[in-house]
Amino acid sequence: MFEKTAPPKALEPVPGTRIWPGLLSRQSQEELVATLRAQIVENPLYQPIMPKTGKPFSVAMTNFGDLGWVSDRSGYRYEDCHPATGRSWPPIPGRLQALWADLTGYGAPPEACLVNYYGPHAKMGLHQDRDEKPLDAPVLSVSLGDTAMFRLGGQERKAPTQSFKLASGDVLMLSGPSRLRFHGIDRILPGTSTLLEKGGRLNLTLRRVTDPAR
Numbered sequence: 001m002f003e004k005t006a007p008p009k010a011l012e013p014v015p016g017t018r019i020w021p022g023l024l025s026r027q028s029q030e031e032l033v034a035t036l037r038a039q040i041v042e043n044p045l046y047q048p049i050m051p052k053t054g055k056p057f058s059v060a061m062t063n064f065g066d067l068g069w070v071s072d073r074s075g076y077r078y079e080d081c082h083p084a085t086g087r088s089w090p091p092i093p094g095r096l097q098a099l100w101a102d103l104t105g106y107g108a109p110p111e112a113c114l115v116n117y118y119g120p121h122a123k124m125g126l127h128q129d130r131d132e133k134p135l136d137a138p139v140l141s142v143s144l145g146d147t148a149m150f151r152l153g154g155q156e157r158k159a160p161t162q163s164f165k166l167a168s169g170d171v172l173m174l175s176g177p178s179r180l181r182f183h184g185i186d187r188i189l190p191g192t193s194t195l196l197e198k199g200g201r202l203n204l205t206l207r208r209v210t211d212p213a214r
């Protein structure tokens with residue numbers, strides 16, 4: 001999956017936040033997009049709504065895995081079926097599972113892969129990923145398509161933030177002391193990638209949701 005044979009070097013702007021720029025080759029990115037496309041008919045993107053306001057997210061979502069992250073009037077949680085089709089989510093693509101095993105060193109596979117699709121005006125507000133049980137398991141995310149402005153904060157909403165560009169093929173991990181850092185996507189930069197025919201950005205976020213049996 002890697003372009004180079006040596007283990008790729010990550011940037012670590014703060015402890016536990018790792019970014020591997022361009023980790024996925026163009027071919028790997030194209031293969032991932034083809035896998036997603038093949039699944040999207042049976043497992044469509046949909047527009048979730050916020051629990052309190054009922055306002056739709058600007059990002060469209062779907063999931064792979066035993067569990068998928070959903071949001072509706074009842075709150076944020078993981079479910080084993082697609083809310084619109086009632087079908088199980090398809091399995092997490094093998095190459096994403098391999099990426100998790102190679103990069104996280106976590107002793108159990110990911111259970112959820114959230115797929116976020118950002119059109120030209122979509123964004124994601126500053127938030128923590130905290131609907132999962134094992135907080136010692138990293139969150140690993142892959143960016144495909146247009147570049148995004150990613151904002152990274154601290155453990156508290158009001159802490160100072162910094163921002164980074166996430167381009168197609170970049171991989172980001174939030175682990176250890178960074179696992180609960182606030183983060184979000186301020187905007188995407190339309191026209192910065194030719195990967196997706198209609199433009200926009202796909203983000204694939206892998207997470208372990210339940211405590212593995214030990």
Ligand SMILES: O=C(O)CCC(=O)C(=O)O
Pocket residue numbers: 114116124129141148150166183184185203205
């Ligand atoms: O799109 C991204 O890079 C971040 C997505 C994210 O933080 C999430 O889905 O929880």
Ligand SMILES: [Mn+2]
Pocket residue numbers: 127128129183
């Ligand atoms: Mn998140």
